[in-house]
Amino acid sequence: MLFNEVQRGGGLKGFRFSCAGLKDHYLLAIDGTGLYYSGKCRCQECCIKNEGKANEAYYHQMLAACIVHPDRETVLPLAPEPIVHQDGTTKNDCEKNALKRLLSDIKRDHPQLKLVIVLDGLYADGPTVRLIRSYGWHYIIVAKDGNHTSMIEAMDALDQKGDVKRFEMTDGNGAKHWCRYANGVPLNKTEPVEIVNVLDYVETDKKGKRHTWGWITDIPLTEETVLPTAEGGRCRWHIENETFNTLKNQGYELEHNYGHGEQHLATNLAYLTFLAFLVDQIQQLCCPVFQKALKLRARGTRTYLWKLILRYFLSWLIESWEEMFQAIIHGTAARKIQFDTS
Numbered sequence: 244m245l246f247n248e249v250q251r252g253g254g255l256k257g258f259r260f261s262c263a264g265l266k267d268h269y270l271l272a273i274d275g276t277g278l279y280y281s282g283k284c285r286c287q288e289c290c291i292k293n294e295g296k297a298n299e300a301y302y303h304q305m306l307a308a309c310i311v312h313p314d315r316e317t318v319l320p321l322a323p324e325p326i327v328h329q330d331g332t333t334k335n336d337c338e339k340n341a342l343k344r345l346l347s348d349i350k351r352d353h354p355q356l357k358l359v360i361v362l363d364g365l366y367a368d369g370p371t372v373r374l375i376r377s378y379g380w381h382y383i384i385v386a387k388d389g390n391h392t393s394m395i396e397a398m399d400a401l402d403q404k405g406d407v408k409r410f411e412m413t414d415g416n417g418a419k420h421w422c423r424y425a426n427g428v429p430l431n432k433t434e435p436v437e438i439v440n441v442l443d444y445v446e447t448d449k450k451g452k453r454h455t456w457g458w459i460t461d462i463p464l465t466e467e468t469v470l471p472t473a474e475g476g477r478c479r480w481h482i483e484n485e486t487f488n489t490l491k492n493q494g495y496e497l498e499h500n501y502g503h504g505e506q507h508l509a510t511n512l513a514y515l516t517f518l519a520f521l522v523d524q525i526q527q528l529c530c531p532v533f534q535k536a537l538k539l540r541a542r543g544t545r546t547y548l549w550k551l552i553l554r555y556f557l558s559w560l561i562e563s564w565e566e567m568f569q570a571i572i573h574g575t576a577a578r579k580i581q582f583d584t585s
């Protein structure tokens with residue numbers, strides 16, 4: 244619902260990703276993270292590690308999905324999918340099963356959204372690619388050399404026939420970009436063989452430091468599309484840094500055990516944390532007074548802004564968020580809000 248409000252208000256415009264034939268798509272980065280790990284406390288949703296052994300342990304994870312854009316620090320999280328024990332099963336849940344539930348929910352909740360799914364190397368396989376295509380979406384997935392021997396061999400064979408193209412350029416910051424790419428490469432040898440496009444990419448920054456990436460994608464690769472495709476693939480970084488790092492280290496304390504409960508408490512607390520993060524990201528994206536308070540009074544540090552908000556909440560009667568952010572921006576001397584004497 245909150246997401247739909249942002250969409251209706253035009254807040255999604257800045258996240259549009261266009262790449263040759265793909266117009267007005269959105270990059271959706273998906274990744275999993277750990278929330279909880281304990282050798283003692285457990286609930287009925289806990290996954291179990293080393294079951295029956297002396298070092299048996301209990302854990303929860305969450306699969307998060309965020310709309311990201313190469314030029315934006317803010318992300319827009321969609322409803323995450325818990326990786327927890329599923330009713331009626333004896334096996335632990337895993338990221339791949341959670342991805343199936345997550346994609347199904349996203350299609351149901353946002354049937355019109357045109358997506359490019361951005362994933363890490365765990366998902367560079369035929370079933371995941373076919374699942375994404377079955378929803379009419381596209382993908383950019385990390386493919387590490389070591390996990391795709393037959394694909395690398397196929398690339399080498401295409402290279403010998405002259406079917407692998409190369410492209411290089413130096414950008415305005417002095418970084419050199421080099422890539423090789425080919426379309427129509429078999430991802431695997433066993434049936435059904437999945438045909439993908441492959442992009443190997445190297446960036447050497449001004450100081451000479453090399454960064455290398457490899458992706459598979461269904462975006463047709465040409466001289467015009469390799470750079471935006473690489474930018475899209477590199478956006479996966481936003482879910483690790485702008486999302487998980489923020490949720491764990493900038494005041495949300497995603498890994499903190501606020502209370503584990505026996506049934507669904509731990510999962511519900513994690514949902515609430517993501518919901519709070521969504522609200523804050525929307526404010527950072529769309530609310531001028533929030534942006535000003537964060538920039539001017541908190542010098543861009545979210546944890547400091549949270550402290551200011553808490554201080555106002557504990558001391559003053561606040562009638563609206565705008566009133567509170569105005570008071571934070573201008574300091575208490577210019578406040579309109581009343582001191583709490585109750």
Ligand SMILES: [Zn+2]
Pocket residue numbers: 285286287288289290301302303503509
């Ligand atoms: Zn649990």
